[in-house]
Amino acid sequence: MINGESYKPIIAEAAKMAIGEENIYERVFIFELLKDKNDPNAVAGAVGFSVRQPKFYVFKAKAVLLATGGATLLFRPRSTGEAAGRTWYAIFDTGSGYYMGLKAGAMLTQFEHRLIPFRFKDGYGPVG
Numbered sequence: 001m002i003n004g005e006s007y008k009p010i011i012a013e014a015a016k017m018a019i020g021e022e023n024i025y026e027r028v029f030i031f032e033l034l035k036d037k038n039d040p041n042a043v044a045g046a047v048g049f050s051v052r053q054p055k056f057y058v059f060k061a062k063a064v065l066l067a068t069g070g071a072t073l074l075f076r077p078r079s080t081g082e083a084a085g086r087t088w089y090a091i092f093d094t095g096s097g098y099y100m101g102l103k104a105g106a107m108l109t110q111f112e113h114r115l116i117p118f119r120f121k122d123g124y125g126p127v128g
Contacts, residue, residue: 025057025059027050027051027052028048028049028050028051028057029048029049029050029051030046030047030048030059030100031047031048031049031096031100032046032047032048032100032103033045033046033047033064033066033100033101033103033104034046034047034058034060035104035105040105041105043061043064043104044060044061044064045058045059045060045061045064046058046059046061046064047059066097066100066101066106067097068093068096068097068100069093069097070093070095071093071094071095071098
């Protein structure tokens with residue numbers, strides 16, 4: 001069985017070694033993308049705040065990758081909520097990335113795909 005939760009620490013450690021720990025900002029909530037003043041079709045940075053400390057961040061970037069996940073909380077997998085917190089049905093995939101992308105002028109495509117967990121007796125999974 002593949003549990004994505006166990007891969008996160010391994011990947012995080014590899015990222016820290018590759019780009020340097022001083023270049024990683026954890027627990028920062030990004031709420032606004034900053035447009036490039038020279039190119040109206042480009043994003044030049046982001047604005048956010050720490051969820052643990054009273055700090056405000058403004059990031060400048062050559063490229064921005066918006067990888068916030070989907071909007072899995074629109075529909076619940078089961079009435080008991082037992083899948084909440086799974087990597088494939090994360091409770092923090094709120095759809096905020098869709099909003100930020102739209103607000104920055106991105107064309108969002110391929111929204112016809114929707115995760116529907118496969119259900120079978122005494123189980124469920126991300127294969128639907």
